Amino acid sequence: MIVHVIDDNNIVLMVLRKIIKKHGISDNVHSFKNGEEALSSLKKGIENPALLPDVILLDLNMPVLDGWKFLEEFEKLESKLDKPIDIYILTSSISERDRERASGNRFVKGYITKPVNHKKIKRIAKSA
């Protein structure tokens, strides 16, 4: 399973990579600092579907291209992608407004509030 983690915080990226690898969920984890970087990687996946992730863990509050804008861009790209991708929101926001907004998006499969731990990540791995 290929996992893309999109988060501007280095500690979150490091923690997620550790948990995912340590608990045998995936050996193929890629980190991106913002939505834009992740998007250009997806665009490369149009030509070469082997690069596409199975799961995206997406932060909401990021510079350059935030989580919401990433979802908008993803919608435009989705029909060209040769593989179903599950997106999970991974945020420190506890706002109900954000949760509702995310649940209204057809690409979002789940909503996880930080702090992340192996239990939460394993639950994703099972449903993905």
Add this chain to the structure above:
Amino acid sequence: MDAVTEFLRKLFWAENWPARWNCGEWTDFHGWLYISSNIAIWAAYFAIPLVMIWFMIKRKDQIPFIKVFWLFVLFILTCGTTHLADAMLFYYPAYRLSGLILFICAGVSWAAVIGLTKVMPDALQLKSPVQLEKIIKERTRKLQELSDDLAYQNEQLTSFTDITSHNLRSPVTNLVSLTDLYEEEEDPEQKAEYMRLFKEESHNLLNTLEDLYEVVKVKKADEVKTEKLQFEQVLQRVLGNISTQIESADAKVSYDFSECPEIEYSPAYLESIFLNFLTNSIKYSSPDRKPEIFLKTGKDEHGNVMLSCKDNGLGIDLNKFGDKVFKLHQTFHKNQDGRGVGLYLTKTQIESLGGNISVESEPGKGTEFVVHFNTKPKRI
């Protein structure tokens, strides 16, 4: 006393006088003119109080000086009765009864005079519809102001909820995750690495808390001390404080304060505005050219003082980030120095004193911030 007793005992007697028809020479026309006019007056004087009572019932709680109204009702009724008595004397010359009716009418009339005199000062205080309309307009304006103020405070509160959710929760959740990893880890080297990150993130949290304290410290307008300030003097002071930063960036700062050289403002806030504009422009300068910053003051069409700060830096894509420029901890560039506090603080300070700030920018060309000071009356 005997005369009064005698008067009351014989109140309805008519024997002592001739009927008025027989007194003097009345033609039919003259007599009936007299009688019918008196009866018509009595009827009218009876109808008027009825209309008044109907009005008073309809307008129950809205009539001022209701007691005087009742006195008037009584006054008109008794006046009418004297006219009925006058007509009666033509056939039934009960002059004692007529005298008593006149006496009662006199008493009630004077009571009405006294009542009216007493309420006159208060009656003069009553507002005319024009005055009332003016008062309503004034109150509506005040309510509107209050409502604007509440909307502003509500907005502040909402943004503070967002701040708590994003900016405080985020580092704390990292600390929790790091503790989990630390506990699960056995390799001492890795454990030490987690501890180092834990320390780093604790410092970040402390910084965020300090930033928040700066924002909370922004006081209400009436608590802020203002004084007459020369823009140039304040700018020079700020330039002195950040001279190292300016020199190492090789930035060129120029200004023109000739149109409006001074302002009545808080020295701390004006320094903070200059400081944030300058450091922002340096931080987000373009790698392709030397930073150039131009500051200018002037007056807008309402006579309010304006300050603009224009740079030739990276610029911000306002179509993408327009709604976020002035929010806390929003950075738009991959520059790690940007903590996203300055503009939020600047905006909070300017707005707390009744001004506003706007931004124009083009990616790759530069950014211009414009401050309008005191566009509204001071916030309460």
